[in-house]
Each structure stands twice: as C-alpha cells, then as structure tokens.
Amino acid sequence: MDVSWEDFGWERLGDGVGRRRLPVWDATTALVVGEDGALLFDTGATLREGAGIRAQAQALLGGRRVTHIALSHPHFDHVLGTAAFSGTEVYGAVGVDTVLTRDRDALRGDAVRHGVAEADAVEAVDALVVPHHLVCGEWTLELGGRQVLLANVGPGHSGHDLAVLVPGSREVVLCGDLVEESGDPQAGPDAIPSRWPAALDRLLELGGEDAVYVPGHGAVVDAGFVRAQRAELARRFGVS
Numbered sequence: 001m002d003v004s005w006e007d008f009g010w011e012r013l014g015d016g017v018g019r020r021r022l023p024v025w026d027a028t029t030a031l032v033v034g035e036d037g038a039l040l041f042d043t044g045a046t047l048r049e050g051a052g053i054r055a056q057a058q059a060l061l062g063g064r065r066v067t068h069i070a071l072s073h074p075h076f077d078h079v080l081g082t083a084a085f086s087g088t089e090v091y092g093a094v095g096v097d098t099v100l101t102r103d104r105d106a107l108r109g110d111a112v113r114h115g116v117a118e119a120d121a122v123e124a125v126d127a128l129v130v131p132h133h134l135v136c137g138e139w140t141l142e143l144g145g146r147q148v149l150l151a152n153v154g155p156g157h158s159g160h161d162l163a164v165l166v167p168g169s170r171e172v173v174l175c176g177d178l179v180e181e182s183g184d185p186q187a188g189p190d191a192i193p194s195r196w197p198a199a200l201d202r203l204l205e206l207g208g209e210d211a212v213y214v215p216g217h218g219a220v221v222d223a224g225f226v227r228a229q230r231a232e233l234a235r236r237f238g239v240s
C-alpha cells in the first residue's frame with residue numbers, strides 16, 4: 001500500500017517515492033520508502049526545516065524513521081537540515097566531506113546572503129553533518145524490497161553532484177541542481193561549467209527516455225527537457 005503523500009503536501013512520483021518542494025528557496029526534498037529502510041534526498045536549509053521534514057517523513061512512514069540520507073551537493077538549501085536526523089547513514093559524492101569541513105564559513109555566509117537568519121545559519125553550520133559514505137562512481141543501497149542507485153554524476157552545478165535513480169514501473173531520477181525548472185540553472189563560483197553538459201548526459205543514461213526527472217528546484221520534467229537544458233548550458237558555457 002502506498003503512503004498518502006498528498007495528505008502531507010508531498011507530490012507522489014511513483015510507488016513508494018515522493019517529494020516536497022520546500023518553501024522560500026523551492027528546493028526539493030524526496031523520500032524513497034523500502035520495507036526495511038527509507039532514503040531521504042536532501043534535508044532543507046535550516047535545522048528547523050530539517051526537523052519539519054523529519055516529522056513529516058516519520059508520519060509518511062507510519063512511525064518508522066529515515067535510515068539513509070543522500071545529499072545532492074554542498075549548498076545550504078540542500079544540506080543544512082541534516083543534523084535534525086540522528087542515527088542515519090549519510091551519503092555524498094566523494095570530496096563533499098572536504099568541502100563541508102573546510103568551507104563552513106562560506107556555507108554560512110551563503111545561507112545568510114540568501115535570507116537564512118544569522119542565528120539559524122550559525123546553528124545549522126555548527127551542527128553540520130559530513131557524509132560518512134562517499135560515492136565515487138555508483139553505490140547501490142538496499143532499502144528492503146527495493147534498491148536505489150546513488151550515482152556520482154558530477155561535477156557540474158557544484159564540484160560534487162550526486163544523483164539518485166529509483167527503479168520502478170516508471171523510473172525516477174533525483175537530479176539535484178544539475179537540472180532546474182523554476183529558473184535558469186544557477187552557476188555559482190563552485191560550478192564546473194565545462195563538465196556540466198556531460199553530467200546531464202549521465203543523468204539521461206541513468207533514467208532513459210521514459211523516466212521522471214526531478215529538478216533541484218521546480219516542477220518535474222522529462223528527458224526532452226533535460227536534453228534541451230543540456231544544449232542550452234553547452235551554448236551558454238561554450239562547451240560541447
């Protein structure tokens with residue numbers, strides 16, 4: 001039996017997989033439900049937001065807890081809620097551990113610049129959880145009765161971009177900010193533009209023609225949208 005995503009303001013993406021568009025920055029958080037475990041993809045912009053996601057996820061899971069977290073990339077609106085989840089196994093692309101350890105001041109500054117209250121940013125960065133499991137290449141996670149694939153597809157939008165493929169009757173690809181629908185893809189100082197189009201090729205290989213592609217920000221899209229965004233990025237950055 002599937003959980004009732006809509007009751008909690010989440011969007012159902014497939015059997016046992018749904019996502020929520022978080023307020024203010026419209027970042028996506030997604031949940032994949034297995035028989036034994038549950039994977040959360042991205043954790044929000046503050047500890048308070050993370051705690052809200054945790055409460056909703058626990059309700060969606062019928063009282064069970066999130067067991068695994070995958071972080072798409074080291075930007076404040078995707079990682080700063082992680083410490084609200086204790087006892088979870090946290091995954092990220094290899095190298096993200098270094099960034100989240102070394103660049104805490106920059107992360108806090110970025111959060112404040114984007115409108116997170118100073119005290120909230122300080123609290124979240126102080127408590128910041130660095131992934132324990134670093135993915136280079138691909139990593140299959142067993143959630144009980146279902147597997148998900150974590151894939152290090154970057155760099156591109158950041159130096160450390162991790163996507164998740166959720167197999168099902170219709171495959172779901174959680175893209176992080178490699179794909180954006182609600183605005184133009186954001187290329188900050190840590191973007192690697194020359195590699196970004198290749199990262200989108202990798203996403204398309206993972207999901208194929210019929211998958212649901214879930215952007216880091218915005219409405220779900222299809223393979224045609226991802227291909228068009230790839231072409232636009234290649235033009236914008238002058239790469240092939």
Ligand SMILES: [Zn+2]
Pocket residue numbers: 073075157177
């Ligand atoms: Zn980002």
